[in-house]
Amino acid sequence: MPIDFTLAPTPPMGFNTWNRFGMDISEALIDETMDALVSTGLAELGYVHLNIDDGWMAPERSAAGALVPDPQRFPGGIKRLADRAHGMGLKLGLYSDCGRKTCGGLPASYGHERQDADTFARWGIDYLKHDWCHVPFEDFPGASEREVAQILYGRMSDALVATGRPVVLSMCSWGHGEPWEWARGVGHLWRTTPDIMDTYHRDAHRGTQDMLAIFERNVVLDPFAGPGGFNDPDMLEVGNGGMTAVEYRTHFALWCMMAAPLLLGCDLRGVSAETLAIVGNRQLIAINQDPLGQQARRVWQEGGVHVLAKPLADGGQAVAVFNQTDGAKDTAPQEHVSAAGPAIDVWTGARERVGPVHLEPHQAKVWRVAAG
Ligand code: GLA
Numbered sequence: 001m002p003i004d005f006t007l008a009p010t011p012p013m014g015f016n017t018w019n020r021f022g023m024d025i026s027e028a029l030i031d032e033t034m035d036a037l038v039s040t041g042l043a044e045l046g047y048v049h050l051n052i053d054d055g056w057m058a059p060e061r062s063a064a065g066a067l068v069p070d071p072q073r074f075p076g077g078i079k080r081l082a083d084r085a086h087g088m089g090l091k092l093g094l095y096s097d098c099g100r101k102t103c104g105g106l107p108a109s110y111g112h113e114r115q116d117a118d119t120f121a122r123w124g125i126d127y128l129k130h131d132w133c134h135v136p137f138e139d140f141p142g143a144s145e146r147e148v149a150q151i152l153y154g155r156m157s158d159a160l161v162a163t164g165r166p167v168v169l170s171m172c173s174w175g176h177g178e179p180w181e182w183a184r185g186v187g188h189l190w191r192t193t194p195d196i197m198d199t200y201h202r203d204a205h206r207g208t209q210d211m212l213a214i215f216e217r218n219v220v221l222d223p224f225a226g227p228g229g230f231n232d233p234d235m236l237e238v239g240n241g242g243m244t245a246v247e248y249r250t251h252f253a254l255w256c257m258m259a260a261p262l263l264l265g266c267d268l269r270g271v272s273a274e275t276l277a278i279v280g281n282r283q284l285i286a287i288n289q290d291p292l293g294q295q296a297r298r299v300w301q302e303g304g305v306h307v308l309a310k311p312l313a314d315g316g317q318a319v320a321v322f323n324q325t326d327g328a329k330d331t332a333p334q335e336h337v338s339a340a341g342p343a344i345d346v347w348t349g350a351r352e353r354v355g356p357v358h359l360e361p362h363q364a365k366v367w368r369v370a371a372g
Helices: 027-039 077-087 113-123 145-163 211-219 245-257 273-279 282-288
Strands: 013-016 049-051 091-097 127-131 168-171 189-191 230-232 262-264 297-302 305-311 317-323 329-331 343-345 357-359 364-369
Touching (some): 013 091, 027 049, 245 273, 245 317, 282 364
Parallel strands (some): 013 049, 168 189
Antiparallel strands (some): 317 364, 343 364
């Protein structure tokens, strides 16, 4: 059964508990984060999904085999949170896994897909992130990881559609099984990379998971993104403290250019003005949420400088130039794009033309360019 593509015409925006809180989550955290989404103005900017990641379930299913919320951490249950979210104009998301257990070792949906989808629908869930730990490959002798992913994500997709409730499905196989090649129509988002770490590129041991490595893996997948299905290079780290302000601006700008889901991952209770100024940048949000739903194409790269171009519905485009290196660079992006129209620098608001630019280390400059 096909999914409802209209549930993600543009990349979903909101918050997810994992990057900042891991398994250490509670009902109070969710209530307070809902309040913060509204009081900071982030909800009004489009950040409406509040997604609870791993750690919400009790260690055992009920006698009837159903998933139940952890009675200590979520004493009021999930339905109360969903009802409250809806009353505030927000949406509530939950997390499960294709295997027997979640990555954190809690019960997951293998063999319970119908039952769990029904539970989620009954509670009023709007979004499901479905992970890829503890998958019983031994039950699929001879099948490749890709084939098993197609079967198991297909089962949950069908189960959610069968409930009749509109639920966004976020597939999280970390790029295993090349989901971009087949997941359109199964889920609305598919992770393309391992888990992001809150670091730019300093730690050699994290060479596959720093922001730069994640960008590199995802940026080449632009042909696969479009309304109803997007590449997911993982959630935002802006505000968590591991990168400089320049690096966080770059992280956010690149994710907006790549039509990535914008899921905030910092503590929103007491979020700083600096973080809000980054993730609240209206020009970048508009570029991310552009109705054409296209992911930027990398049109040029040399010596650690990248030029990306993202076509926009008004006939214009967004152009980004990014210096990944540790030294300043002078570069001429206008040589690699045809972007002659009037442009606005999304960070400074300056009205100018796409032209020669001096970039500090790790800096990205983005213009919104009118049709020329
Ligand atoms: C995996 C996912 C993460 C997070 C954790 C939870 O690592 O990729 O995004 O959901 O599991 O345990």
